[in-house]
Amino acid sequence: MAQPLVKKDDDRDDEEEYSPFLGIEKGSVLQEARVFNDPQLDARRCSQVITKLLYLLNQGETFTKIEATEVFFSVTKLFQSKDSGLRRMVYLIIKELSPSADEVIIVTSSLMKDMNSKTDMYRANAIRVLSRIIDGTLLTQIERYLKQAIVDKNSVVASAALVSGVHLLETNPDIVKRWSNEVQEAVQSRAALVQFHALALLHQIRQNDRLAVSKLVTSLTRGNVRSPLAQCLLIRYTSQVIRESGTQTGERPFFDFLEASLRQKAEMVIFEAARAITELNGVTSRELTPAITVLQLFLSSSKPVLRFAAVRTLNKVAMAHPLAVTNCNIDMESLISDQNRSIATLAITTLLKTGNESSVDRLMKQITNFMSDISDEFKIVVVEAIRSLCLKFPLKYRSLMSFLSNILREEGGFDFKKAIVDSIVLLIRDIPDAKESGLLHLCEFIEDCEFTYLSTQILHFIGNEGPKTSDPSKYIRYIYNRVILENATVRAAAVSTLAKFGALVGSLKPRILILLRRCLYDIDDEVRDRATLYLDTLASGESEATNDQTDEDVKGFLFGSLGIPLNNLETSLQKYEVSKEPFDIASVPKEVKSQPLVEKKAAGKKPTGLGPPASKPTSAVDAYERLLSSIPEFSSFGKLFKSSAPVELTEAETEYSVNVVKHVYDGHVVLQYNCTNTIPEQLLENVTVLVDASEAEEFSEVAVWPLKSLPYDSPGQTFVAFEKPEGAVSAGKFSNLLKFIVKEVDPSTGEAEEEGVEDEYQLEEVEIVAADYMLKVPVSNFRNAWEAMGDENERVDEYGLGPRDSLSEAVSAVINVLGMHPCEGSEVVPNNSRSHTCLLSGVFIGNAKVLVRLAFGIDASKHVAMKLAVRSDDPSVSEAIHDIVNG
């Protein structure tokens, strides 16, 4: 090709970058592909053209349907060549072109021929290509060959067939399941990878059959699985069996296998086993020890991958068992300066979780040094770790808060800044002492904040918290600056915040009114409207300053919630057609759709930093409260005290799935049954739960709220309410029977038949226990709270708990019975300790604050004794807590 000389000179820099594919172009390569049709095939040239085609595809070039079909047809001609190198390239490009079903037919016969060829390489590759492109009907034709291939003496052929089996299982499970016997035979293969592939396929064939998996694991853990990859698989399956079989008693062959795997040669197996042990449910500290020891060794490995794997696993362990990891702290500290920043960050956050109060300052210093080197993503991890550390050691808030405010000033993206702001907000809420300094940090941040969302959220928060501080006037400057300097959205938020200060702080009101009046000249409608509105409401409060009612109205207007779910409001507004009739907010339904309740778990996981300031009830409880108060029968029950987490009353994957939420009031209990109908062909109507309360003497049924209709896959609720003695801790067991009228639904039209049949469905029992009358409420400093409570209502007694598995098991059992919040990480029992003190806090029914101090001791015969000290505002409550333990 004659290129202009000048151009070549220009490209001199590129000469080092010389690529054999320089100037390659799709059109010309497709032209070249015509050589595939030559009667005399030039194998080498054909290989080159295929490589070029593959290069184009690899660079992201796409072929049109016609081009791809053309290439595919000409490629099929290349099966005539005997050149094995070319054949390999043909296999490769067929897979890349992924021909359509009608094209596949052209190559199947060639590939089937290769599948039965004498050359192993052809057989293995033909199997892999075929299984990638064929459909069910063709598969039945070649099934016989695949079964043979699985037990082929050539390991590459066997592996190819087995791996193809794994892929085919997804599309044609029925066919692949018939190969069980052959696969079983292949598991015994001497070839390491065949064993691995066979095990993977066998497990996938049987994965829905717990018993079969358990049998498979039992036989293999005794036997001889050689390949490290297969051993890793076996470890995964073993922990699955342990998970599904629940707690094991007596001999524990499965756990022993995991522990024995810690002594294997291959690092990947050792690590897999260690990780599996740390992830077991309810793992004890004694069981953890060997796994932690192995991981600790990995921490000082010269291989970054090994260090990363170990520190990541230990980081997870530290969440549930911080004390188990403390032994690794020294190794972990040396990782803070690790070259690999991911490792350093994980080490830091682990240390933050396991560290004690005295090491906080030192750690903070080390973290500050490397904060600038890491990515935002890891910075967020660090911020979250610091947030939880601060809640754990409230006394250290000063150094942690100053750290947060420092990094808030540094460069960073939105998510990072939001994480910091959320953390500061959370600290302000939970640690009263941190409020003033935290608010000022936030004020300074919005002076120079590029994120409108964060600015408005912070302004909202300052509006709620600022007026309650000792000197609210100092915030006004920051807020008014926003009115002068920011965009319309932020200005509007600032106007609302100003109004809140005006409403709550009488002395500031005249000045606020002046500032608001200035906002009347804003260029933005929203800002002007808000200013006008607030001026009006505030001024009306002014003129009748003596009238408390008006004042309350103003506050209610500024701080109250809408009382209507926003979703409902949105739908109503969308339905609203502009007409003469004004939109009536009272017409918006107040019922909460069941959707948010189902999503409770996801929402409840993270503390929502910037929500409404009422931090005690989570948003889900709010939603429950709104839902319940919308039902007239329940509105007289008073204030909702507690709603439990949903308890499943049906097995997974049954026809109807039902769970129950227990709502506790002072003198009532409401059971909320969340029902889901999983049968598309059915419509359930008039759904109720028939509750037999004969084993719950103190309860009497007062109301039933049926569910009118329950269509497929759209959850609904039915309620049953009980009366019980006011303020009493009544316990009882309720058996439940789901009753309904079932109607057949025509799946094609979705219409239900007129006539229905009555039917019922047995549910599991639900129990109301003492813990249902206790709210988990944390206290920030247990000792202060304990001292402040005084000992006049203290009740102390000692109890024997009999022989227990371990001290930590006994501790968690008592915590569960009481349903209280463990403070200061005292729910974790250190390894091998013989005694332990656990601190709990909560609010008991009747809104009585309760603090509990538990001292445990265990003797050589594993008998556990416990001293229970309870303090509360009311002696009868202290007694009641002892009654719970007395059973």
Added chain:
Amino acid sequence: MVSCPSIKNILLLDSEGKRVAVKYFSDDWATLNAKLAFEKSVFTKTQKTNARTEAEITMFDNYIIVYKFIHDLHFFVTGGDEENELILATVLQGFFDSVGLLLRGDVEKRTALENLDLILLCIDEIVDGGIILETDANAIAGKVATNSVDGTVPFSELTVSQALATAREHLARSLLK
């Protein structure tokens, strides 16, 4: 859900983050742009690290990426965040070493492109649809270079370097013209 170890993708990029050869086994990146964006962030997040003696590791967007560099080539293997890091590292090592064998130690972008067919076949022999096929570098290189799977006959007759030399010269010459 218990699953078999799986590989999300294998990437071979040059010192500017451009593709030499890539293979995706997962649908996590549906479009070409999503793939390129992923490659770009992998490249920028790792380029300043020193992954020349030991394989390095990083994690972002819930993916674990192990990587190793030599000359102007950057090798990456990606897995999900639940994956055993050491398994990923084994795959990476198998890929890295087998490319080294196939290119006769002359591992740089230019030779890699000149022998692109070998690199592509190599990836094809390491992972099939996300499932690990083989991690032993000698076995992988053997399957690719000798065109014979049972590895014993021709691979031991010809020395590796001889076999590779012929394979390499074929392509180099023709693609250069």
